[in-house]
Amino acid sequence: MSFIDWSVFAVYFGAVLGFAYYQSRKNVGVEGYFLANRRLPWGAVGLSVMATQASAITFIGTTGQAFDDGMEFIQVYLPQPLVMVLLCVLFVPFFYRAKLYTAYEYLENRFGPHTRSLTAFLFLVSRGLAAGIVLYAPAIVLSVIMGWDERATILIMGAVTIGYTTMGGITAVIWTDVVQMVMMFVGIAVALVILFTTLPAQVDFGDVVYIGGIQEMWSSVDLSWDPTNTYTIWSGMIGGFFLALAYFGTDQSQVQRYLTASSLKQSRLSLIFNAFLKVPMQFFILSIGVLLFVFYHFERPPLVFNSAEVALVQESDLAGEYRRLEEQQGQIHSLRRDATLELLEVRHGGGDTDEIKERIGRYDGQLRGLRQDAKAVVAEVRGSSSNDVNYVFPSYLIKYVPVGILGLMIAVIFAAAMSSLDSELTALSSATVIDFYRRLIKPGATDDHYLLVSKISTLVWGLLACVVALYAGRLGSLIEAVNQVGSLFYGSLLGVFLLAFLVKRSNGTGAFWGLVAGMGSVFVVSVTTDISWLWYNVVGVGVVMVVGTVLSLFTGHSETVVGDLP
Template identity: 40%
Template sequence: MSWIDWGILFGTLAIIVIYGVYKTRKNSNLEGYLKGNNTDSWATIGLSVMATQASAITFLSTPGQAYESGMGFVQFYFGLPIAMIIISVFILPIYYKLKVFTAYQYLEQRFDVKVRSLTAFLFLVSRGLAAGLTIYAPAIILTSLLGWNLQLTCILIGTLVIVYTVSGGSRAVSLTQKWQMAIIMIGMFIAFYFILDSFPDNVGFSEGLDIAGAMNKMQIINTSTDITEKYTLLSGFTGAIFLFLSYFGTDQSQVQRYLGGKSLKASRIGLMFNGLVKIPMQFFILLVGVMLFVSFQFNKPPVIFNASTTKITANDDDSLRMIDQQYNEVFIAKQNALDQYLSGDEAQLKSAASFEKELVDIRSEYKDRLKTLDENYEKEDNDFIFLSFVLDYMPVGLIGLLLAVIFSAAMSSTAGELNALASTTTIDYYKKFFSKSDDDKKDVRVSKLLTVGWGILAIVVALVAGLFDNLIELVNIIGSLFYGTILGVFLLAFFIKFVKARSAFIAALIGQSSVLILHYLTVQGMVDLSYLLYNIIGSFIVVLAGITIEMLVPQKEKT
């Protein structure tokens, strides 16, 4: 990296931090610190909600997923607008009417303090783990490709987030996220332009789509009803809806974003903005990955994208050298087929697709062999693909901007999570069990200290985390392990009025235990389920158990 890239990277990050600190320096009461004095417009809410969900993992992992598997992941978001409508109609009015700081305060009014505390605890566990992952994901990839120190990179990202989140609270998070989203999308459009520019002169966007389609990268809709498949139309309108209902309706990291709205109307419009814009945004990010795949049909990609994670090369092993030679020969054959296709022989496109399948098998063989030589080598390298292109093909200056995009995405998501973790701990535990005073200044100080504490914990989680098959899937898996139970409790609270506190509490324990057992069986290969179904199963078990327990052992209504 040149000094220009370093300057753009750290200059962008410094401006974001300074802006957040300056604009929110006068927050002195708990209302202002945790809810921003209800001053956010619908646009700020919508962008803030999107930024909290769209972490660095989205912009690193999603293009890599599209490169490997195509556009099918976009189906995951098809149920989002429906979830936004349900939340806006049924859930938002209750939060605004009760003037709550956290979603879990409502559960005490509906049930009791045990149900409130249990649900808040499940949120703290799931979101605390996710906060560490949103720091670790960009750090591990940046350090692998750039040679940075992993521990220092995690600490840098976490510290920058802590500074402005502690300083300005919820308002600082929302304001900075608005500008972070602008930087992120500008950077992605620039990257898209340079990906298309890397095509040969006789290949344009339409030809790129044809090539991607012939190689099965443009299948958007999968109508399969097989519940073991992760991304289908069925899962997008069932399991994903339950995940989004729980995430946006009951997860404090999102609830806090729209509780700071100027009005109920502003919050509703902000949520609907997110529901409608998120799908085309995700479609575009996936399309970036697909066009990157097309670019590497003409510009030979490395056999492995994360070569920096191992010291072994083809020069060190005869088997690797032979596989590498075979890879080069098949790639040349594929290029010849593509050249003939572009010259008018359309039948050669099928030949090129066949050669591409062969290259995938060769890459897999190479990684298997490398794994036997170096047990520390991680075979999954989807998350390295996009950043590899940025470093190898982007001009000086723009590399710094794209790295700033990744850092900004990590900071925006982590800031929303730390703010929500501190708010939940302050309101649902500290204010509830340890301090009943109305000393606003003291409460704000405690909330700031808790923000620092959660930030340090997130950094620690990042420092001990390990690389996974695909990072964006890992985030959703962590959420799915807990969101079904949390959503089930809220469904009981909102819609099944005869179920009382004891039944809801026991049902939550049963639901959470069932999901964790089911996930263990899935990991062990004893059952085969998509993780998206955890959300449906968990919430269904909680609702069914709550109703059953209440009917079998009715409770007396508290007066």
């Protein structure tokens, strides 16, 4: 990066830290630290909700996914506006009016201490390790693409985030999320403009749409019924609905955000804000990927975008094989570029384009085949499969964007990572202190004591995230296992909350065993069937609701929760 890029980067860090310090001075006590004394406006809360969901991998991974597969991923986001309405109607009034600190606190009021402890514990385990991945995933990409030291990248990103989150609590987090989300909006707009300007002069907007259409990259709605396919409208609208409801309605990292609003109305408005903005934002992020696909019709892309993997292959016995694939790619890419320019000329002249489109389609197929072959070579050398989807967009940035813009775009990737990590840290800290420490370890202490413990807890969770990130490369299958545990309990956790809200006769016994049965059922479904993971949440919700309701009816409704569990 040039001096100008570094300057842009430094200005970003300075602005984030300064703004965090300024805003956090208004906090008072533990309620200020975890809930900003319930005084924030809907706009800030709404942007923070959005920033928490949009991690760095959302920004760089989904663009890479759209480069390979087009816009189909948007189907997973389509039900989110409806989810926001259900949250406003059902979840938010319960949480907000009960003056809670954490979502799990509500479950103790409703089902007893065991259900609260179990759900809060599951949250801490899965989110605690996931916080490390939020740091690790962009750091590994940036270290490969920029040549930075991976450990230094993790530590800088982690130290800055831990610093402002520990000192400023949720107020600092939400206001820095606002800055970071604005940065992401600017980054998305700049990326689209830059991509257009780096296309050949004779290629206009209509041509871009047209070229993308040849390979059906704009295909956003798949009406086919196939539960093994994640990207159909049914998987998206049904499975995606329950996934989003579980995430926004039961995950403390999101619930904590809308509990900071100054009133129930402000809390609801923050979610409605997301209802209107989320899908268009995702549409534009995915469009960057489709534009990259079009851009690489005119510029030759790498066969594999992860340069570290390529370097590994070039030092192996399969270097010759990889070079041969690269040569073939060069020849076919050149033919496709010429055919694409010819197509645009004929199209503008009003001629018949079918034969040229057919030729381009053939070249596209050959290029995709070569990319698969190259990935197979990489997989053989590495001993594990190659997935370079996160490297597509960053490798474009480093090669094609002008000085100054590169610094901005790298700052945007940092912003996306930090805005997710800071929310995880405050959520983890609040669940640790409110659901365990204040309740079970040291009840009845002063507010100052809990505030100090809250800050220490945030610091410890931040350090743990850094340690996980530093060793994530070696943890491999453990991380996969943690992610699987997360997907097992997400839908079931939602089932417990729905049981609490919707089934008046449900009790602690039903909820506890319903949760266990739900998680067990999802595990069985995940190992015995090929259905898409999006449907796991539907299974979890269904089993918890049925088992929880039936058990509650048999064991009877209890007016008191003490001793309600087996």
